[in-house]
Each structure stands twice: as C-alpha cells, then as structure tokens.
Amino acid sequence: MSMFGQVYVSNGKYRLKGDFHHMTPNIPIRNAEDGWKLMGVTNPRSMTYIHTYGGEAPFFEALGKGKLLGTRCDNEGCEYKGSVYQPFRIHCPDCLGRNTIIDMTATAKKTAKVHTFMVCERSGAFNILDKPIKFINIEFEGVDTILMSYLSLGDPEIGMKVVPIFRKQNPTYTILDLSWVPEGTPEKDLPENFGF
Amino acid sequence: MIKFSQQQLKVPKLMRPVYLVTAGQSKFDRAIPEKRTEELCVDAFTMASGMLNISAAELKSHIHSCYYGHFADHFGDQLLGEAVIHDRLGLDPLGNIGVKTGGATGGSTLWEAVKAVASGYSDCVLAMGWERMDEVPTDEGNFLISCAADKDWESPLGHIYTGYYAVMAQRYWQIFGKAEESFRRTLAEISVKNHGYARMNPFAQSPMSITVEDVLKSPVVAYPLRALDCCLMSVGAACAIICDEETAVKLCKDAPHKPLRIWVAAGSHTLRPADRRNMEIPLLPNEKPDQYKNLGREFPGGERYPGFSGFLGARMAAWYGYRMAGVTDPTEDLDLLELHDAFTISDVQTYEDIGVRPYGYGRDYVESGDCYHTNPKTGKPGKLPSNISGGLIGCMHAVGATGIMQTFEVATHIWNRWAEIHGDEKRWKEFNRKKPADWKDLQVKGARRGMAISHAGVGSHVTSTILMDPDHLIKKEM
Known part of the structure; x- marks a missing residue:
C-alpha cells in the first residue's frame, strides 16, 4: 500500500519515507485523420520535490502561530540601516548583511491597506484556492516593500484597510496560511481553520 | 539597488561594429504535432540562409560559436536541449551555450551573440531560440509558467502568471487611467490591432478580426485582464546570424539586402514586484530633470516609482541602449517597434518605460494613432508603428524565440x-x-531604424535590440 512521501532531517541529512513517485504507463498518440499513424507518446510522471525554506523557515512556521514576521537591516555600516522588508528577506539587499527578524503582526493589524488587487477567475493546475481568487498587494506603514497575498472575505478596493488572518488549525506551512479580511470582520465569519 | 554608482551607469561599448546579416523563423502555432523541435530550428535556419541566397551548408561554414535561447526545460522534459539542437544542426564541435531569461530569453540570446562578435571572440555567430509549449495541457502550462514567479511567496496564489500582471493593470488603471472606462477600451484596442496585424502574417498563430467589444466580452482570466488581453502559448523557432563587418559584407554579396547594424542592451528588476523599492526615475535622453516632479500631483498615488506601474528593467534597457546607439528621441529617431505585449497593460507600461510617451501618458500612443501602421484617425502612416507582426498577442510567444522573431520582423521592414x-x-x-x-x-515605407523589446517575468529581465540601416546611423562614429 502506497503512502505520501514524507521527509525529516536528521544529522544534517534528509531522511525519506513513503512513495515519492507513481508509475503510469506510456500511451501512444495517433493521428485520427491519417490512418491512426503513430505521432508520439505520453510521458506521465508524478514526482514529489523536497524543498528547504532555509532562512525563511521561521516566517512559515510563525504563520501557523498567528504571527507575521518581517526582517530589518540593523547593520550600522549600511546606508539603508533600518529598512524593513515584507516579504521577509534573509539578507539586506544593499549590504548583504543578515537581517534581524522582527514580529510585525501588530503593525500589520494597525496599518495594512490594499495597494492594488485583482480578481482571478482562472488558475493553473495544482491551484488549491477557491475561485475567484482575490489577490491583494498590501502596504504597511514603515515597511519598504509591498506583500502579495489574498483576501478571504469581501471585495477588494485600493486603499481598503485589511487585517491578517492565520491558518492556526491544520496549517499547510505555505504562504497560503496567511490571508486577509476587511478591518472589522468578526472572528465568527473567518474561513475554517483561520483565526486572527 | 536604489542609487546607481558611476560605474553602473557606464554606457556600454561594443569594441567593433556588429551586424545582423540574416534571420529566419518557423511557423508558430499552439501545437505542432507533426514536427520535432529540431525540425522547427532547421526550418528557421534554412529560411535564414535562403534570405541570403546561399545554402545552409555555406552559411554554417561561417559560424564560429552558437547562442541558444530556450527557457522552459520543464515544458519539454529535456535538459541540455541546446546540445540536441546543436547536433541536429550539424554544428558540432563548435562552442555553444544556452541562455535562459524567461520571456526575454530571445533578446538575451541576441545580447550574448552581439557581445561575442563585438569582443572579437567570433566573427560570425548563430543566435537560435525556440520553445515547445504543447507537451502539456494548458492548465499545466499555466502552472509551469507560474514557476517563473517566486515558488514560496507567489506561485501558490493561483499558479497563474496573468494574476501578477492583473494587479499592475488594476493599479495603473486606477492611478494613471484615472479609473476611466475609456482607458480599459484603449487596452482592448491594442488587442484588436495586434490580432488584426496577425491576419497579414503567415507565421502568426492567432489572426483575428475582432472589435473592442469582443475583447471586453472575452472571458475574465484575472480581472481586469481578459482572455483577449493575454499573449499566446506557442511552439516555434527563430534565428539570427550576427557578424563583424568583413563577414557581413561577404555574406550579403548576393543577397537582396544589406547587413544591419545591431546593438543590444539589458536591464533587470526584482522577480517579485513585492520587493520593488522607491527610487528616482532614471531619465532617458528625451526627458528633462524636473519632468516628473509633479507626477504624484497629476496622478495621485503615482509618486511611487517604479511601484507596480512601471518596469525599471525596461527603463534601464532603453537607458543603456539609446546611449549606445545614439538615440536621443525614440519617436523621432526610430521608424518602428516590436514590443513585448505579454498583456495589453504591459504594452502600455512599456511605452512609458522606453520613452515613447512620458510616465502617465502611455495611453496616448494608442489613442493618437501613432502606434498603427496607418493612423486610423488621419489615414496617414503611423508615426511609430508597433507590433506589425501581431506581437505576442497575435503572432506568438514561443518564449525562447520571441525576442528573435521581433528582431527578424523589424529587420524585414528595414530591408x-x-x-x-x-x-x-x-x-x-x-x-x-x-x-x-x-x-x-x-x-x-522608408524604415531605416527600429527596436525590439524583449521582457521577462514581471520585468525581471528586459533587453532592447536596436537595428539600423548602416547608411542611416544617428551618429557616424558609432
């Protein structure tokens, strides 16, 4: 019986358990308008990648705990010391020093607003969000960059005040654990598994 | 990078004149089940030799090194595809290299080819680009394209690249389009124009006779962008032969056209628009130092540069390219453009980045009729026609080939x-x-100079390829 591929790290090495790929036969491709002559073949393949978050791991771990982490350059020698980054950047793009991780949950709750947005009716394969997906780009006071995420309730508008919500139950440990709702949304209206 | 150092603003210099002597391309289509990629590359190459009235074997005998543009290995499930094509073209054991910069792969391939000749490493090189996007269903194709966004921060949000442009379209429409419905119609007009020009192009994949209403009624992909605002997913190949002067003269001896001078410059910007930081607008030669001081007052919300409404990569490709080739005003100095109309909104954004119109006024390039072959308002020739091939919306976006197709199309006019x-x-x-x-x-008519813009991601890599009739250089000493 097959099981999903699972990975853990021990002694600095990946340890693998379960099935990481599934075999499916090749099927011929034939020309219906020319005597069903052979044109090619399908090459089915199902694989599981093993991906490290590296220095961004604290960000993705924190989402499931209801925290939004950003980073700040604290290098005294950097011309841009004090710059705050969300998305989380491991290194300062100017001095390449290691940034300090900061908890900016409170800043997000107080100052987040929609910079721009779009409503997505179609998606690529492997999308797991319900359509239409409401992409929003969020600006924060005192933060140099603008985060891309998605709005779970309401209709987006430029300048709209929003607050973060976190998938604290059954987190996926991906960026999808962070979403946003209009300011003033009651907790009872939040999507399943999400909380403030 | 927020501020540039003097060294970073050095005007690039080619160590000797470089020429485009010929080019060729295959048919472009959504799927070409009857041909392998190598057959499409051979089609492009034999067309290029045919353009010079010489055999493929003779053209090959001049080639010294090869530059191959192919972006998405994962579409074709073939690594080192460059080696396959190189072998099938019978060009072993010459040196070759693969180039990958997303949608700008074709332009970047030319960038490498031109530098190889300019440096003296080679006197004649092949730049060949291709893409094969028919080996997966469309939704999986969209997933594979979305892998060109940040895999942890962006791709999981729908796995659809159109979304990343749609947020820019929304912002641009609200700020610079002043939320007017007329701006949305102007975007649609670009699609009507480009699908219409594709009707005259036998290579083109999506010839259509449509109206603005058709575009506005087409299915929403990512609002405000609709299906007819979007570029194609394509299969095909294109190539160019780049030479020094002596080889160029030799190869064009029996050709019905002369070699063209070529310059390529490149710029870049963050893969994630989220990472864009504020900066001063780098000015092009046709812009004045205080030109944008009131931009935020004129267009409230438009003070943030490049924000989500400009492409710094395109601005820098033009910044370097114009200075290399002596262009002081693109609208006056150039006779036609091929732009990277991945989406109607990015076409408008690019008009501003390359200085065809000032920031905030891109729509005027369409609304004035300047971008047409024949201005629909005056019935006279358009001031600076763009995307007569049909562009990425009407002709193709076989990613690795696109920038080379655009350059080929510009050359056919100058020739x-x-x-x-x-x-x-x-x-x-x-x-x-x-x-x-x-x-x-x-x-x-009378085209002497033109430019092609090749663009990747949400502006991560951009190249400007400038072609000129050598008898109509802007600066003789260039």
Missing part, C-alpha cells in the same frame, strides 16, 4: 522585404493557412 516575406502565397500554403482576401502590405 524593405516585408511584403515579399509575408505575402508569399507558397508560404501561406506550406503553413496550411489561408491568405486573407483583404491581405494588405504592411511594409513601413
């Missing part, structure tokens, strides 16, 4: 061979396409 190449009945027949009864000669 005054557009009608011969696009009107040839035999070609229409060979591609199993019907030449329209109202086929029109879209040659830009």
Whole structure:
C-alpha cells in the first residue's frame, strides 16, 4: 500500500519515507485523420520535490502561530540601516548583511491597506484556492516593500484597510496560511481553520 | 539597488561594429504535432540562409560559436536541449551555450551573440531560440509558467502568471487611467490591432478580426485582464546570424539586402514586484530633470516609482541602449517597434518605460494613432508603428524565440522585404493557412531604424535590440 512521501532531517541529512513517485504507463498518440499513424507518446510522471525554506523557515512556521514576521537591516555600516522588508528577506539587499527578524503582526493589524488587487477567475493546475481568487498587494506603514497575498472575505478596493488572518488549525506551512479580511470582520465569519 | 554608482551607469561599448546579416523563423502555432523541435530550428535556419541566397551548408561554414535561447526545460522534459539542437544542426564541435531569461530569453540570446562578435571572440555567430509549449495541457502550462514567479511567496496564489500582471493593470488603471472606462477600451484596442496585424502574417498563430467589444466580452482570466488581453502559448523557432563587418559584407554579396547594424542592451528588476523599492526615475535622453516632479500631483498615488506601474528593467534597457546607439528621441529617431505585449497593460507600461510617451501618458500612443501602421484617425502612416507582426498577442510567444522573431520582423521592414516575406502565397500554403482576401502590405515605407523589446517575468529581465540601416546611423562614429 502506497503512502505520501514524507521527509525529516536528521544529522544534517534528509531522511525519506513513503512513495515519492507513481508509475503510469506510456500511451501512444495517433493521428485520427491519417490512418491512426503513430505521432508520439505520453510521458506521465508524478514526482514529489523536497524543498528547504532555509532562512525563511521561521516566517512559515510563525504563520501557523498567528504571527507575521518581517526582517530589518540593523547593520550600522549600511546606508539603508533600518529598512524593513515584507516579504521577509534573509539578507539586506544593499549590504548583504543578515537581517534581524522582527514580529510585525501588530503593525500589520494597525496599518495594512490594499495597494492594488485583482480578481482571478482562472488558475493553473495544482491551484488549491477557491475561485475567484482575490489577490491583494498590501502596504504597511514603515515597511519598504509591498506583500502579495489574498483576501478571504469581501471585495477588494485600493486603499481598503485589511487585517491578517492565520491558518492556526491544520496549517499547510505555505504562504497560503496567511490571508486577509476587511478591518472589522468578526472572528465568527473567518474561513475554517483561520483565526486572527 | 536604489542609487546607481558611476560605474553602473557606464554606457556600454561594443569594441567593433556588429551586424545582423540574416534571420529566419518557423511557423508558430499552439501545437505542432507533426514536427520535432529540431525540425522547427532547421526550418528557421534554412529560411535564414535562403534570405541570403546561399545554402545552409555555406552559411554554417561561417559560424564560429552558437547562442541558444530556450527557457522552459520543464515544458519539454529535456535538459541540455541546446546540445540536441546543436547536433541536429550539424554544428558540432563548435562552442555553444544556452541562455535562459524567461520571456526575454530571445533578446538575451541576441545580447550574448552581439557581445561575442563585438569582443572579437567570433566573427560570425548563430543566435537560435525556440520553445515547445504543447507537451502539456494548458492548465499545466499555466502552472509551469507560474514557476517563473517566486515558488514560496507567489506561485501558490493561483499558479497563474496573468494574476501578477492583473494587479499592475488594476493599479495603473486606477492611478494613471484615472479609473476611466475609456482607458480599459484603449487596452482592448491594442488587442484588436495586434490580432488584426496577425491576419497579414503567415507565421502568426492567432489572426483575428475582432472589435473592442469582443475583447471586453472575452472571458475574465484575472480581472481586469481578459482572455483577449493575454499573449499566446506557442511552439516555434527563430534565428539570427550576427557578424563583424568583413563577414557581413561577404555574406550579403548576393543577397537582396544589406547587413544591419545591431546593438543590444539589458536591464533587470526584482522577480517579485513585492520587493520593488522607491527610487528616482532614471531619465532617458528625451526627458528633462524636473519632468516628473509633479507626477504624484497629476496622478495621485503615482509618486511611487517604479511601484507596480512601471518596469525599471525596461527603463534601464532603453537607458543603456539609446546611449549606445545614439538615440536621443525614440519617436523621432526610430521608424518602428516590436514590443513585448505579454498583456495589453504591459504594452502600455512599456511605452512609458522606453520613452515613447512620458510616465502617465502611455495611453496616448494608442489613442493618437501613432502606434498603427496607418493612423486610423488621419489615414496617414503611423508615426511609430508597433507590433506589425501581431506581437505576442497575435503572432506568438514561443518564449525562447520571441525576442528573435521581433528582431527578424523589424529587420524585414528595414530591408524593405516585408511584403515579399509575408505575402508569399507558397508560404501561406506550406503553413496550411489561408491568405486573407483583404491581405494588405504592411511594409513601413522608408524604415531605416527600429527596436525590439524583449521582457521577462514581471520585468525581471528586459533587453532592447536596436537595428539600423548602416547608411542611416544617428551618429557616424558609432
């Protein structure tokens, strides 16, 4: 019986358990308008990648705990010391020093607003969000960059005040654990598994 | 990077004049089940040799090194595809290298090819680009394209690249389009124009006679962008031969055209728009130091540069390219453009980035009629026609080939061979396409200079390729 591929790290090495790929036969491709002559073949393949978050791991771990982490350059020698980054950047793009991780949950709750947005009716394969997906780009006071995420309730508008919500139950440990709702949304209206 | 150092603003210099002597391309389509990629590359190459009235074998004998543009290995499930094509073209054991910069792969391939000749490493090189996007269903294709966004921060949000442009479209529409419905109609007009020009192009994948209403009623992909605002997913190949002066003269001895001077410059910007930081607008030669001081007052919300409404990569590709080639005003100095109309919104954004219109006024390039072959408002030739090939919306976006196709199309006008190449009945027949009864000669009369913009991601890599008739250089000493 097959099981999903699972990975853990021990002694600095990946340890693998379960099935990481599934075999499916090749099927011929034939020309219906020319005597069903052979044109090619399908090459089915199902694989599981093993991906490290590296220095961004604290960000993705924190989402499931209801925290939004950003980073700040604290290098005294950097011309841009004090710059705050969300998305989380491991290194300062100017001095390449290691940034300090900061908890900016409170800043997000107080100052987040929609910079721009779009409503997505179609998606690529492997999308797991319900359509239409409401992409929003969020600006924060005192933060140099603008985060891309998605709005779970309401209709987006430029300048709209929003607050973060976190998938604290059954987190996926991906960026999808962070979403946003209009300011003033009651907790009872939040999507399943999400909380403030 | 927020501020540039002097060294970073050095005007690039080619160590000797470089020429485009010929180019060629295959048919472009959503799927080409009857041909392998190597067959499409051979089609492009033999067309290029045919353009010079010499055999493929003779053209090959001049080539010293090869530059191959192919972006998405994961579409074709083939690594080192460059080695396959190189072997099938019979070019072993010459040195070759693969180039990958997303949608700008074709332009970047030319960038590398030009530098190889300019440096003296080679006297004659092949730049060949291709893409094969028919080996997966469309939704999986969209997933694979979305892998060109940040895999942890962006791709999981719908796995659809159109979304990343749609947020820019929304912001641009609200700020610079002042939320006017007329701006949305102007975007739609770009699609109407480009699909319409594709009707005259036998190589083109999506010839359509449509109206603005058709575009506005087409299915929403990512609001405000609709299906007809978006570029194509394509299969095909294109190539160019780049030479020094001596080889160029030799190769064009029996050709019906002369070699063209070529310059390529490049710029870049963050893969994630989220990472864009504020900065001063780098100015092009046709802009004044205080030109944008009131931009935020004129267009509230437009003070943030490049924000989500400009492409710094395109601005820098033009910044370097214009200075290399002596262009002081693109609208006056150039006769036509091929732009990277991945989406109608990015076409408008690019007009501003390359200085065809000032920031905030891109829509005027369409609304004035300047971007047309024949200005619909005056009935006279358009001031600076763009995307007569049909562009990425009407002709193709076979990613690795796109920038080379654009350059080829610009060259056909400067060579005054557009009608011969696009009107040839035999070609229409060979591609199993019907030449329209109202086929029109879209040659830009008297074209001497043109430019192609090749663009990747949400502006991560951009190149500007400038072509000039050597008898009409802007600066003689260039």
